[in-house]
Amino acid sequence: MDTVIAVDGLHKRYGDTVAVADISFAVRRGEIFGLLGANGAGKTTTVEAVQGLRARDGGHVDVLGIDPARNARALRGRIGSQLQSSALPDRMRVGEAIRLFASGLDADVDVDATLRTWDLAAVRRRAFAALSGGQRQRLFLALAMLGHPEVVVLDELTTGLDPQARRATWDLVRAVRDRGATVVLVTHFMEEAELLCDRVAIVDGGRIVALDTPAALIAERGNGVALTFSSGGRDVGFLSHVPGVDRVTTTDGLVTVTAAAPAAAPVAASLAGHGISPPDFRTHHPTLEDVFLTVTGRTLQEQS
């Protein structure tokens, strides 16, 4: 497997504050690699070091065979980025921004084609300040993709977008990957990481506490499924004998069965066998949120 980014033992402090304690990971060509964590976990510092925008205090970073701390200039055009809390001058127009950022790239850039690709042709002459959140993100993606970089870093791409614009942006990120770029996605949205990323690193306190595909993370650390239903006053103690069931608890008439994932169907069958057909039988599959809680001991909201 072709590795495009290798980070080994990255360390960065600002004064007495340790932003990145010890982070190591490798990104493979063509994948969408996620860094998931709360604000201040060290995600942005990590990707800034990867892009050569931030000097590191320790460790090794290799991007496309280049050390960004030594030769950031050699990475120009090969790595595209969308930065957290960055902007363009208020009165700069969309078409001008594309021309400005295309200048100095070795590759020829077709401004009209770029506008069409990112659905920006209609707002070509609109000033940056007058763009909607979704239009801004499309423009930032367009700028990041100028010259067809091999690696694209997207930091908090969908923060501040409404859910609909967020979903539309996810499609665009997949399109970026489909065009051949390797994507490093920094996010604090669980759903975004789960749906979009091929592999996710959960960052907490300047360290990576878990790293795998979302499915594998959930399977390993998600603690099975939870089944809930109203018992209607019936005793459902028999469920604790169903293979795979860990625990059966009843609170205010609502029964919660925690079980390994394959036990869901046998539990339902056992209920039916006892003549119980609750109208509100629900299966709660674990999500990345549960994994996050397991590995960091907190929910993301508690940390932010």
Place this chain on the structure above:
Amino acid sequence: MTTLDTRPPTSSATPPRTGGRPPGRTAALTRAELKLLLREPLTTIVGVLFPAVLMVLLVGAFGNEPDPAMGGVGGADFYVPVYAAATIAVLGFMSIPTHLASYRESGVLRRLRAAGVPATAIVVAQAATMALLVLVGVALMLAIGFAAYDLSTPVSAAGVATGFAAGTAAFAGIGVLLGSLMSTARAAQGVGLVLFFGLFFISGGGPPPDLMPGVLNDAVRFTPMGPLVSAIRDPWHGAGWNIAALGALATIAVVSTAIAIRRFSRR
């Protein structure tokens, strides 16, 4: 729905790029800044019209009869060069730092840096924009001076032009240096106002020097305003090129620009 053509990966086909200086980046940023300037009338008004209006008020009060308090020259001959210099000072002390600080605040600088725009391009674009504004502002003031106040022509036009060029370079340097230090536009504006009004009115923009305490006249020579005004006024009034002032301005230009570039490219 967004339509995207999904071309096959081109990454592996892309030849590795060398670290050479990309052509046209500085020119493109300068062009963009000039366009933005035309859409931002406030900067132009403050930098260009404000000194002209002040000049009209003062010269209107003093006329252009020779006055011993102004070293024997008339009010217009005394104040027009000084207020032409004020255009440079306003842009260097206030406009450029505020512009760059607002870029820092809003994240424009981050965006430019991430795209590999070199610090020199940012600095050169600001200096070029300033030079254009100085040309417009000075032309406006000279036109008013000649048309309305019987302004006398400079004794050494080349000396005056050199003074303006050195002054513009020095204050562009001060502007980008302040812009590299100020974290918010509001702070930049405050510092700029204090510097401009604090220094300009004791360096000849206010009362004639002979009417001010000698210690103030001595003190101003050690600020950038002193050499700026001297480098323009001396050749204008026939005192020849002020080499010391030109040397001071050149030094300020080189040192402040170098520090600013270092700060803008720091990681």
